[in-house]
Amino acid sequence: MVNIQQEQSKEDDLQIDVNCDLGEGFGIYTAGLDRDVMPHITSANVACGWHAGDPAVMKATVKMASKFKVRVGAHPGYPDLMGFGRREMNCSPGDLESYILYQVGALQAFCRSQNVKMQHVKPHGALYHAVLADPELGGALARAVQKADPELILLTLSGPKGNVMAGICEELGLRVAREAFPDRAYNRDGTLVARDLPGAVLEDPEQVAKRALSMARDGTALTPDGESVTIEAQTLCVHGDSPAAVESVRAIGHILEQSNIRLVALQELLK
Amino acid sequence: MVNIQQEQSKEDDLQIDVNCDLGEGFGIYTAGLDRDVMPHITSANVACGWHAGDPAVMKATVKMASKFKVRVGAHPGYPDLMGFGRREMNCSPGDLESYILYQVGALQAFCRSQNVKMQHVKPHGALYHAVLADPELGGALARAVQKADPELILLTLSGPKGNVMAGICEELGLRVAREAFPDRAYNRDGTLVARDLPGAVLEDPEQVAKRALSMARDGTALTPDGESVTIEAQTLCVHGDSPAAVESVRAIGHILEQSNIRLVALQELLK
Amino acid sequence: MVNIQQEQSKEDDLQIDVNCDLGEGFGIYTAGLDRDVMPHITSANVACGWHAGDPAVMKATVKMASKFKVRVGAHPGYPDLMGFGRREMNCSPGDLESYILYQVGALQAFCRSQNVKMQHVKPHGALYHAVLADPELGGALARAVQKADPELILLTLSGPKGNVMAGICEELGLRVAREAFPDRAYNRDGTLVARDLPGAVLEDPEQVAKRALSMARDGTALTPDGESVTIEAQTLCVHGDSPAAVESVRAIGHILEQSNIRLVALQELLK
């Protein structure tokens, strides 16, 4: 009985953040089912006008997040709207630092004007990967975030690739959060299985939800062979770019709730 | 004798701000002789990346201004790099408010990261004129500035056209500063003589400097006929886009110094 | 009987072009149900990368049009992706001429590379209206089209506003086609009823189709009061930006077919 109670109480304490890229429309163009995702997430990564998003979209997205009590983060990307920031651009660390500061600053203005405190920064697309692959770019990102606001949390990948980034942040005294992907298979070393390999990307909402639960409750992901891999993550990354993706988000919300795992924004989680 | 002394002491108290558009380069392109102008001005209007300027230029311009103890303001413009923001774009007030908030926010990040407090906002080019011509757009500008930081000063035109804008600001509790152009002739009603009319634009540095002195000391400008017109301005707008313009800036600095008129940034002037 | 036969044979000869704006996606963004509209139109106005469209979209749109035997035209717009080219930009005639030549030339390359002969040019959005309102801009458009290829047809509005534009084209020896809008009500003078007035825009597919028939068969449009107005148009403008719009396009195709009015591209129509 004691054990069971302990287990119970431990489970009661379990909590995790769920983050999603939002505000990716531009001008007349819409992208993503932001409204459908909002009720099920705790942290929104808001595009800042370079790879996606425009000032009107940014304003509306901060407003919507605020209404749903979702914390707002900046989601800066490369200056490549035509490629949606998904193409590596080989910027110098100095330029990159300025690019990130610019975009974060722009979103901060929309946050401040709506009495919202920006919570975090998560780089987008090719920039997300570039800062993991090159510590100089990682340093540029971390410095930009710290200069924008030293209380911001930098969101990066869990596993070995994110360790370097996390180390850079810790050295600067910058808080860092690690994310895991419930719709992805992992290699034994904690890295993501490359997208083009079989079994790398899951689409079945129930399966995705089960993986989210393992990640949140047990700190484990699965390899394509069904092996369990330890994953340290404070936040789960979900997608809202298709009705199917939204179904997965709902399934994740449902299974976490059923399992008494509280959805808590990074700001509270990292206190 | 008493009178003379009073006169003297009054002149000792005379002070004015001098503002200039700076940071108008982009990528490999340079524009303006920023370094030459900096020693002679008190307020810099820094382009924010839409009609001119890029993040690297913004960072460098804030740094240079800081070094010369020049106050920094945002100089937002229309999203029209190809037209340098000089073409009216017919944006809705709602879009305009977001566009200005975006640009001001971006520059604020560069200011904060260099421990600089942004002083003011001056709209650029066609946007400068649009907010004067349409009170709805004027209201959008004023609200954007206030939302970005209620302590910011909005810089607008002196004379009747700026009165509406100033009224809008006062209603919002936003501080406003009025500018005069030493290189321009004025109509009797205090409006600028249209650029394409004879005598509208002065190029001789000495003449420009004399007008700057009249504006700063007597609060008067001249019509093309040489008539004196009352102008209420807290700041003089100068240009740094050509060697000839820089000569005028130097001449203005020289004549004001000789006349014991102190160059004081708006921040101190409006206290 | 003779009369009836004559009537019949006259109706057999009736023919009209149907044009639609297509290729308005950009990067990851989609816009318009191009595939659904293609079977029912004869002329496609393809965006050229400034207000919408990108090179990959342009290539794909020319290919799709070619497959459906739809004639291709260029649909140049203002350099304002964020505003979808719907905001007046106050460009000089000289700049405008170069802007149009640039965009038409870019699309011509995609046409040539697919053995397609570009048929026409139709300006987009605010540019469409600007060239109607200002003959200097109209002249710039006509010259650009002629320089790009003197065999191109310039597509403009029917009614008095288009008369000036048509006159400019005729003076240059440039072919012109006039368009009518089946989903719009007309004023007695042949101008469009402003969008924000009651009854200005029709949404019921059957009603829209009936008006299309009147335009094609009788050369008449309707006022909001149901009065008949003479309209001279060689092409009907339809929309593919929503499922409802596509329904109207289908209904128009159906009613024209039933009435033995052949859909014929401008190229053949103006021979």
Added chain:
Amino acid sequence: MVNIQQEQSKEDDLQIDVNCDLGEGFGIYTAGLDRDVMPHITSANVACGWHAGDPAVMKATVKMASKFKVRVGAHPGYPDLMGFGRREMNCSPGDLESYILYQVGALQAFCRSQNVKMQHVKPHGALYHAVLADPELGGALARAVQKADPELILLTLSGPKGNVMAGICEELGLRVAREAFPDRAYNRDGTLVARDLPGAVLEDPEQVAKRALSMARDGTALTPDGESVTIEAQTLCVHGDSPAAVESVRAIGHILEQSNIRLVALQELLK
């Protein structure tokens, strides 16, 4: 005597093309001393609006080239104005082909409208290097050029890196020209010495001119150690971005003239 006469007559036959990047201004921004370079070159690589150049600049540059009887080529680049097309962007071959076709087509319109036949295409900056490093991208470039106009000449690097590109062109039946850089030192294998190595870049106009002469007359370049390397090039690349660069261009023109080497555009050279 016979020998001398033969030598003489052989020298009389010597000819080479000189190419330069031009038309790199944008909006209010100027770049390059185009006017000063024009009298000394035979082929102009004209920026097409993506990494530099705008429609007004393109029109003016074609006009200026035409006046100086300089042949016009397209100089397409990555969609990165802020980085002047100097940053690798990792585009897919399919996208790249469309990007190049778009830019070449746009410039072709300005050529046709001025009765100029476009002579060649030379990729710019990071794109220049990307097509040399990746044959898939090289193929995309070659196909785009051929689709734009099969009579165009593709301009690429001399030496082993350009051999692959040249092979791709030959397979398509596309003419190719190879360029050498008089202001650069070469490795023994005919590749350029990396810019950051000592002796890689020459600045003295006389020295640059001497190397140009060796390239044009003897088909040789020099290593940093002064060794002679065989270089096969039909065109010499010169620069007009600074007064010093223009001095070198003049010196090259002078020495070639003195040595009876005729400056002849690629179009004539490759006949």
